[in-house]
Amino acid sequence: MTVPSWMPLPIDEVRVRVFEAPLPDPVRMSFAALASRRACVVEIRSGDLTGIGESWVNHPAWAWRERVATLEEGAVPVLLGADARDIGALRRRLTARLLPLGRQWGAPGPVWQAISGVDMALWDLAGKAARRPLAALLAAPDGPDAPLQEVPVYASGIGPDRVEELAERAVARGFRALKVKIGFGEERDVAIVRAARAAAGDGVALFADANQAWSVPEAVRMCAVLRDHGVQWCEEPVDGNALADLEHVHAETGMPLATGENVYTLDAFTRYLASPAVAHVQPDTAKTGGVTTALAVGRAAAAHGTGFSPHCYSGALGLTAAAHVAAAAGAAWVELDVRDDPLRTELTVPPPEASGGALRVPSGPGLGVTIDEERAASRTVHSARWTAR
Structure with missing residues (x-):
């Protein structure tokens, strides 16, 4: 299905899943060891189309719990019902809502990591609506x-x-x-x-x-x-x-x-x-x-x-x-x-x-x-x- 470019893509559902794969041999870095691989995946659905994105949650080991909370309480209220096509407007709303909190928290990085997963999912959804590879888009x-x-x-x-x-x-x-x-x-x-x-x-x-x-x-x-x-x-x-x-x-x-x-x-x-x-x-x-x-x-x-x-x-x-x-x-x-x-x-x-x-x-x-x-x-x-x- 190709969605005409003039039609909005109202966001009907947001899903967040976290996947984990423990490592038999932790990966050592100068600041810490990585004992498990983790991926926080954001899925944004509009009608029959679903865009998927990833938010980085490597460190610390509990980062995925923070990310889920930030997405649920900070991002989801902005996303549901909004037009997924207008990625720029959604980013502006997300940054206006979340970055001041990140500054007060002293942790703008996790906020941007949450926004990254949303942004990636929106672009994937846009490519699927246009039936074009993301690179071409x-x-x-x-x-x-x-x-x-x-x-x-x-x-x-x-x-x-x-x-x-x-x-x-x-x-x-x-x-x-x-x-x-x-x-x-x-x-x-x-x-x-x-x-x-x-x-x-x-x-x-x-x-x-x-x-x-x-x-x-x-x-x-x-x-x-x-x-x-x-x-x-x-x-x-x-x-x-x-x-x-x-x-x-x-x-x-x-x-x-x-x-x-x-x-x-x-x-x-x-x-x-x-x-x-x-x-x-x-x-x-x-x-x-x-x-x-x-x-x-x-x-x-x-x-x-x-x-x-x-x-x-x-x-x-x-x-x-x-x-x-x-x-x-x-x-x-x-x-x-x-x-x-x-x-x-x-x-x-x-x-x-x-x-x-x-x-x-x-x-x-x-x-x-x-x-x-x-x-x-x-x-x-x-x-x-x-x-x-």
């Missing part, structure tokens, strides 16, 4: 080319353990770039970088992610070390991620830097884009404002000549949305975690598929994927729905 109408059918990906999630195994697995799958997790002390970090390089060979690009592990002096010292070991860029080297600190590190070391997964609002992204310190900007479709913000950042990055490399450390929906945005806006890279993640490989039909260093962009309407209900059933830890009266 997002592409500039006067653009010279059709959206890409596949986008370049780099392998992330490598380190601090299983470095050789994961690097070799990534290279065998055709990845041409790897990103290692660091921030565990200089000796350990250097060992991680060396092990990844030895396993991957000289023809594979190497990036590093410190997850804001260092003070400015530590970042200066470590970025110089990483540069000498052939690391092409370092992600989030400084605690707090302040632009002035990143610029100091870059000026002292010459190391190109990457950031964006913890940057919120287009205005904030624009300040990072304007800096010579930031080589790659990394919005996250499930975290930093959804498809709308990621697309705007991608277009702004092109205008500034900055690399656009969407961050993704969530499930199948976040990765699929990132692929569509990257295809529409053009991207240097999209992040793809190569560690085992059932919520990436089993949650949707089709699952995201990467080969030869590229991720296929689904060609179906909207995101082009559906929830695999049979597999999802055993992963469900929360489910709630609300309907318009």
